[in-house]
Amino acid sequence: MSFFDKLFGKKKSSASVAKDRLTIMLAHERVNCKLPYLDDLRNDLIEVIKKYTEVSDVKITTHNNQNIDMLEVEILLGKK
Amino acid sequence: MGTIITVTSGKGGVGKSTTTANLAVGLANLGQKVVAIDFDIGLRNLDMILGLENRIVYDVVDVMEERCNLSQALINDKKAKNLYFLPASQTKDKDVLERDKVEKLLLSLKEEFDIVLLDSPAGIESGFEHSIFLADRALIVSTPDVSSVRDADRVIGIIDAKSEKAKQGLEVQKHVIINRLKPDMVESGNMLSVEDVLSILALPLIGVVPDDEEIIGSTNVGEPIINKEKSLSAEAYRRISKRVLGEDVEFLDLTPKKGLFASIKGIFR
Numbered sequence: 001m002s003f004f005d006k007l008f009g010k011k012k013s014s015a016s017v018a019k020d021r022l023t024i025m026l027a028h029e030r031v032n033c034k035l036p037y038l039d040d041l042r043n044d045l046i047e048v049i050k051k052y053t054e055v056s057d058v059k060i061t062t063h064n065n066q067n068i069d070m071l072e073v074e075i076l077l078g079k080k
Numbered sequence: 081m082g083t084i085i086t087v088t089s090g091k092g093g094v095g096k097s098t099t100t101a102n103l104a105v106g107l108a109n110l111g112q113k114v115v116a117i118d119f120d121i122g123l124r125n126l127d128m129i130l131g132l133e134n135r136i137v138y139d140v141v142d143v144m145e146e147r148c149n150l151s152q153a154l155i156n157d158k159k160a161k162n163l164y165f166l167p168a169s170q171t172k173d174k175d176v177l178e179r180d181k182v183e184k185l186l187l188s189l190k191e192e193f194d195i196v197l198l199d200s201p202a203g204i205e206s207g208f209e210h211s212i213f214l215a216d217r218a219l220i221v222s223t224p225d226v227s228s229v230r231d232a233d234r235v236i237g238i239i240d241a242k243s244e245k246a247k248q249g250l251e252v253q254k255h256v257i258i259n260r261l262k263p264d265m266v267e268s269g270n271m272l273s274v275e276d277v278l279s280i281l282a283l284p285l286i287g288v289v290p291d292d293e294e295i296i297g298s299t300n301v302g303e304p305i306i307n308k309e310k311s312l313s314a315e316a317y318r319r320i321s322k323r324v325l326g327e328d329v330e331f332l333d334l335t336p337k338k339g340l341f342a343s344i345k346g347i348f349r
Contacts, residue, residue, distance in 0.1 A: 021301075
């Protein structure tokens with residue numbers, strides 16, 4: 001974006017929108033690539049939980065905090 | 081009962097997904113109930129071209145493996161209300177699709193939608209075969225260059241061999257879309273013309289899309305160009321959409337328009 005565009009607050013260029021969209025998308029996808037077992041883990045968890053109760057989905061999110069890699073597992077139980 | 085239309089090409093990078101996205105919106109705008117499916121397993125792209133990447137929860141493999149209902153996986157476009165989208169899965173195993181599961185899914189979509197638009201992956205491997213074997217029609221996208229036309233010809237030869245319809249003695253209706261044509265280059269004799277490509281491929285033409293830099297911008301922001309009023313390529317997509325529905329529409333005039341500057345430049349060439 002040129003100096004004048006910034007000065008007059010011109011609409012964001014499409015290239016910068018593209019960059020933002022890609023950055024977000026890839027950040028999300030790379031996480032899954034780093035832990036290739038994530039899908040299998042998710043399916044196994046669903047199987048185990050099914051033994052005890054209804055389960056509609058299991059969401060696994062990864063967090064990297066300084067030196068700690070963390071998995072956050074969210075289990076969505078079916079509606080009663 | 082709906083129609084399954086596969087958008088294919090053989091060669092990668094000729095604009096299959098862009099074509100699929102624009103025709104999906106175009107057909108939906110014409111009142112058809114459309115579902116666009118990305119069959120490029122492992123290399124999902126149609127989602128970003130349609131601008132729907134943030135709304136994905138489930139994908140086509142989840143549906144086939146019955147990890148969710150079809151209705152949970154279908155994403156309804158907010159602008160084109162008649163358009164639904166089913167994303168490709170991002171698993172690394174691209175051979176994850178199984179024929180009977182693909183068949184089950186496509187047949188149930190055919191019940192529910194007027195048009196099932198499949199974005200086939202490049203190449204002629206299993207992904208391509210899955211996207212073509214139940215197709216009623218095929219739209220073959222080719223740019224006017226040697227590699228693209230050659231691969232398109234190869235794909236055309238394979239379609240009937242892989243098609244369920246052809247096995248029953250029926251024909252898969254095939255049409256060519258010529259993409260990224262540069263009229264001035266054709267005129268100066270440096271690019272294959274529409275006639276050249278058609279005489280080689282020996283298939284009927286359903287549309288010519290001129291090369292348009294604006295398409296890059298529209299992909300950048302995730303809004304298919306077809307909604308842009310004054311764009312020539314958008315007009316091309318709108319006309320193709322109508323022709324897909326059987327309307328007889330005139331082809332775009334793509335003879336290069338010469339302004340004063342271009343004429344002067346022409347003298348010195």
